[in-house]
Amino acid sequence: MTSPEVLDELELDAFTELVNIGVSRAASSLREMVGEQVHLSVPTVVMVSRDEAIEILQRTENDKLVAVHQIFEGDITGRVLLIFPELKSLELVRAVTGGELSLEDIIELEQEAVAETGNIILNGCLSTIANLLQRSLKMSLPEILRGSAPDFFNLPPPPEAGDLAMFLYINFAIQHRDITGYIAMLMDLPSLEALKLILREFIERTTGEAASKPDGAA
Amino acid sequence: MAYNILIVDDSKLARLAVAKALRTQYGDWSRLEAANADEAIAVTGQSRIDAALLDFNMPGRDGLVLAAELRALDPDLPIGLLSANHQAEIVSRAQDVGATFLTKPLTEAALNAFMAVALARRAAAER
Numbered sequence: 086m087t088s089p090e091v092l093d094e095l096e097l098d099a100f101t102e103l104v105n106i107g108v109s110r111a112a113s114s115l116r117e118m119v120g121e122q123v124h125l126s127v128p129t130v131v132m133v134s135r136d137e138a139i140e141i142l143q144r145t146e147n148d149k150l151v152a153v154h155q156i157f158e159g160d161i162t163g164r165v166l167l168i169f170p171e172l173k174s175l176e177l178v179r180a181v182t183g184g185e186l187s188l189e190d191i192i193e194l195e196q197e198a199v200a201e202t203g204n205i206i207l208n209g210c211l212s213t214i215a216n217l218l219q220r221s222l223k224m225s226l227p228e229i230l231r232g233s234a235p236d237f238f239n240l241p242p243p244p245e246a247g248d249l250a251m252f253l254y255i256n257f258a259i260q261h262r263d264i265t266g267y268i269a270m271l272m273d274l275p276s277l278e279a280l281k282l283i284l285r286e287f288i289e290r291t292t293g294e295a296a297s298k299p300d301g302a303a
Numbered sequence: 304m305a306y307n308i309l310i311v312d313d314s315k316l317a318r319l320a321v322a323k324a325l326r327t328q329y330g331d332w333s334r335l336e337a338a339n340a341d342e343a344i345a346v347t348g349q350s351r352i353d354a355a356l357l358d359f360n361m362p363g364r365d366g367l368v369l370a371a372e373l374r375a376l377d378p379d380l381p382i383g384l385l386s387a388n389h390q391a392e393i394v395s396r397a398q399d400v401g402a403t404f405l406t407k408p409l410t411e412a413a414l415n416a417f418m419a420v421a422l423a424r425r426a427a428a429e430r
Contacts, residue, residue, distance in 0.1 A: 095315060102314040105360060106407050109388035122392045127313065127362045213387070217408065291408075292319035293326065 091132060091277045096284045099291070101130045101253075103214045108255050108268065111209030118205065119180040119259055126256035132277075135238045138269065141254070142234040146170055146267075152237050153203020156225040157211055160283060161276045165211060166230075166237055167203040169266030174199050180262050200227045206257075210268070218283050238271065306425065307333045307350050311343045311369065312358035312385070317407075321356055321385075324414045340364035340372070347376060354421040356405070359386035359393060367393070370400045379428055381421035385409060 092100065105128050112123040133141070142150075149171040156164050169177075178191045178198040186194070204227045215222040230237060254267045272280065288294075308325070312318050318336050325332060335350055337343035340363055346352070355373055357366035364372075370382050382402040386393060389406060397404040403417050 098314050099316040102316050105314070106387040109360065109386055109407070113387075113389050116390045116392075122390055125360060125388065127360055288316060288319075291316060291323065293323040294319070 091274070092281055092284070095288060096281060097130060097132075099284050099288050100280070101128055103217055103287075104128045104130060104210065104253055104255070106217065107210035107213035108206070108257075110213050111206045112257060114205050114209050115202065115257075115259075118202070119262075120183070121180065121262065122260040124258045124260060128253055128255040130253040135271070138271070139234045139238050142168070142237075142267070142269070146234070148233040150231070150233060150237070151199060152230045152232075153200060153207065154228045154230050154237070154240070155203070155207050155211075157222045158225075159215070159222040160220045161222070161272065161280045163270060163272035163276050164240065165207050166269045166271075167206055167266055168237065168269060169264070171231065173264050173266070176262055176264050177202060177259075180259055180264060196229060200229055203227045203229075206268070218287050220283060237269075305331065305333055306353040306422075307335055309335045309337065309343060309346060309352045309355040311337045311340070311355065311361070311366070313338050313361045314358070317358060317385075321409060321414070324409055324411045325418075327411065328415055329418055340369040343369055344372060347373065352377070352380060353425050354381045354383070354418065356383045356385060356409075356417075357402070358407075359384055359388060367396050367400065367402075370397070370402045374400050374402075379424060381417070381424055383414075383417045 108125060108128065112125050116123045147170065150168055151171045151174050153167045154164060174195055175191055178194050181198045181202065182194065207227070208224055211222055211224060253270050256265055256267065258265045310318050310321050312321070322334055325334065335346050335352070337346050339361055357369055359366040366384050366386070370384055373380055373382060382400070383405045384397040384402040385405045385407050387407040389404070394404045405413050405417060
């Protein structure tokens, strides 16, 4: 796999840790919502092309997926998706509503429950990251998408420059429920370069040490 | 006498952040670092540990499992469990194993409070 090395090892480590903190807090909120423990995997952050991101997802999941999609804008711009198998979405509604509802009600509520869960996880995660980076990010309203991995990773408009994705995946599972999902984040090259500079500031602030200078920078 | 603190986190940045937070008041403590539970246990075999700060969400055995292992080795060891994941199950399991739950990102104030207890406990044990 040809991983483009926009971020160096410590920058990627720092971003993974930010994601870890963001998702951990979001999981605490989700736990309040469903009343059961939410288990998280250790996040994996890799820089891949869009095609590779699609491949990663297709390797483990089938074609019928649901995603909650949000766009973030600010010093860095990109998309973030919470993805899970379509069949799991009804189980998610049961978890959120407490399982007292009829199947008709559950189907009716599915859209809302999925959007709300996505909103809690994605907003919680991104707002924590933005705060720690001392930047503000504007988030769009959650939008529900249905389809397969290629549909999710080729949303219009196409990226202006650099067909690069940052794919981060975290597996989350709700205890006693058969619910698992992934989070993916997509950024193009200019945004990743902006992120690199912001991460350097963050590393310097956090460790009290100056990160090594970027290539060619003064 | 010099004290040793064990810092276990799979993120190098997180370990550096703890090191920075320790610098002001506990700069004289020696820091021993490990990136996972296996490395941490190996470190305990080589050095005396006076306090341990463990990340919860790590590849392999998580911080709670490691806390229980360290507790078995040293019933008096002050252990801090670090996580942004403050779900009731995790906080209460930390308490069950006698670890202090510390929220990530770690603040110097929270660390100093934990360290004050660690120091007092160690001093009492040595008396």
